[in-house]
Amino acid sequence: MAQADIDALARPLTLPCGVVLKNRLAKAPMTESLADARTNHPNERVNHVYRRWAKGGLGLIVTGNIAIDRANMEAARNIAIEKQDEKYMAFYKEYAKAAKADGCVAVVQLSHAGRQTPRAVNTRPKAPSNVKLSMDGVPQFILSNPVAMTTADVHDVRDRFISASVFCQKAGFDGVQIHAAHGYLISQFLNPGVNVGRTDGYGGSLENRMRLLKEVVEGVREACGPRFVVSVKLNSSDFQKSGATEQDSIRVLEMLEASTCDFVEVSGGSYEAPAMVGIVRRESTRKREAYFLDFAAEARKTVKRMPLMITGGFRTRSAMADAIRAGEADIIGMARPLCLHPEFSTVxxxxxxxxxxxxxxKIDWHHLRATNPNVGNVESFWHTGQIQRMADGMDPDEEGKVVKPEFFAQVWAPRQMLWEPATTFPTNVVWALVWPVKPLHHLLQWFTVAAAVAGAGVFIASRVN
Incomplete structure (x- = not known):
């Protein structure tokens, strides 16, 4: 049976645009925090990681989220592409070359964080409405206060997605993925609990709420041509009472299929309801390995031609192969396993x-839940730390011996949301120098905690005055 499973996963897939994936295994997008802290452009550290992933046997790589607006990024050290960045094209060509090693197809995930933009990046990010983010275990004063977008703002975002796609095509990437999941901006437009009070053509009915996504996908297709991969990452559900439902998502899938989308990566949840990291309530979902296969099976009743990529929860090769054979998935996305073993596709x-x-x-995450209710995000930060290690030429620390997971709970997460050392001189230089040096981690931990506490004190004092 093992050989039959291998054969199912090794079978090539031709996307609707004609691009061929050499197998069904894909690296799913993850936050990386690898960009140059001063310019938010890629560097050799980024190339080193992607070259290693591409040579690990994958058929498809979807990059970590790359922002279309530096003022609305998910993290201060992520990559951002803006209209005036043509002079940095050489950096992106090297990035594309690294991600396409050994015949891997490379697709750039483009995003706008909207209200999920951390305060360290922007205290007043743009969003469909001024409904503020709410996260368990995170004080409200740490989170940004969103500003409702005008219709002109929405059109500007649409045009930025399109121009960034053209930029990626010039750099040599095979396509783009529009991030419309996990509570990012386009997902916020789709969510009726966040997209409230709009009276233009982008709020109210589902047809209006999905208009921005439709215009972006069709605009990218028109600008980049029929052989360029245009894909979308979409929530199966927001897993919130006031959020988008599974039936809403199936209607969006129908629209995307009609708009000649090449594949959709199915995920779910957001920072407020993190189903994408396995925090789900439905019993049928718990029993199956992959978190979103139930939704995929339902979606297949109406979405016949467009390939689906399922990411999240796969833990055995047999389950992956079964999903392919059943037609529930056409591509299997992997994220965290590749943080620990980047060559696992070959295996x-x-x-x-x-x-x-x-x-x-080999970490007891259940123990950490007792001290940190937001442990799902702590796990994400810890896995990002393993990507950082690979960027510096080291192997992942799968047992958490070099840097304890508590470091990411107590230091990485707070500095990401409150005080980002990568953004200003001289702390960005200190962080860049200290991070790769193992013995200095504890010193950096206390330095960062002290600075974060001091920053919080100054902020609170300013609010009181």
């Missing part, structure tokens, strides 16, 4: 063992 396609085990960190 999946060659190891004859019928009990092949997926890499999981």
């Amino acid at each position: 999946l396609l060659s190891d004859p063992s019928p009990t092949l085990a997926f890499p999981v960190p």
Whole structure:
């Protein structure tokens, strides 16, 4: 049976645009915080990680989220592409070359964080409305206060997605993925609990709420041509009472299929309801390996031609192969396993063992839940730390021995939301110098905690005055 599973995953896939994936295994997008802290452009650290992933046997790479607006990024050290960035094209060509090594298809995920933009990046990010983010275990004063977008703002965002796609095509990437999931800006437009009070053509009915996504996808297709991969990351559900439902998402999928979208990566949740990291309530979802296969099976009743990529929760090769054979998934997305073993795709396609085990960190995350209710995001930060290690030429620390997970709970997460050392001189230089040096982690931890506490004190004092 192992060989049959290998054969199912090794089978090539031709996307609607004609681009061929050499197999069904994909690297799903993750936050990386690898960009140059001064310019938010890629560098050799980025190239090193992507070259390693591409040579690890993947058929498809979807990059970590790349912002279309530096003022509305998910993290201060992420990559951002803006209209005036043509002079940095050489950096992106090297990035594309690294991600396409060994015949891998490389697709750039483009995003706008909207109200999920951290305060360290922008205290007043743009969003469909002024409904503020709410996260368990995170004080409200740490989160940004969103500003409702005008219709002109919406059109500007649409045009930025399109121009960034053209930029990526010139750099040599095979396509783009429009991030419309996980509570990012386009997902916020789709969510009736966040997209409130709008009276223009982008609020109210589902047809209006999905208008921005439709205009972006069709605009990218028109600008980049029929052979360029245009994909979307979409929530199966927002997993919130006031959010977009599964039936809403199926209607969006129908629209995307009609708009000649090449594939949709199915995910779910947001910062407020993090289903994408496995925090789900439905019993049927818990019983199955992948978090969103139930939705995919339902969507297949109406979405027949457009390929679906399912990411999240796969832990055995047999489950992945079963999903392919059943037609529930056409592409299998992997994220965290590739943070621990970047060459794991090669193992999946060659190891004859019928009990092949997926890499999981040897860390007791349940213990951490007792001290940090937002442990789902702590896990994300810890896995980002493993990407950082690979960027510096090291292997992942799968047992958490070099840097304890508590570091990411107590230091990385707070500095990401409150005080980002990468953004200003001289702290960006200190962070860049200290991070790769293992013995200095504890010193940096206390330095960062002290600075974060001091920053919080100054902020609170200013509010009181």
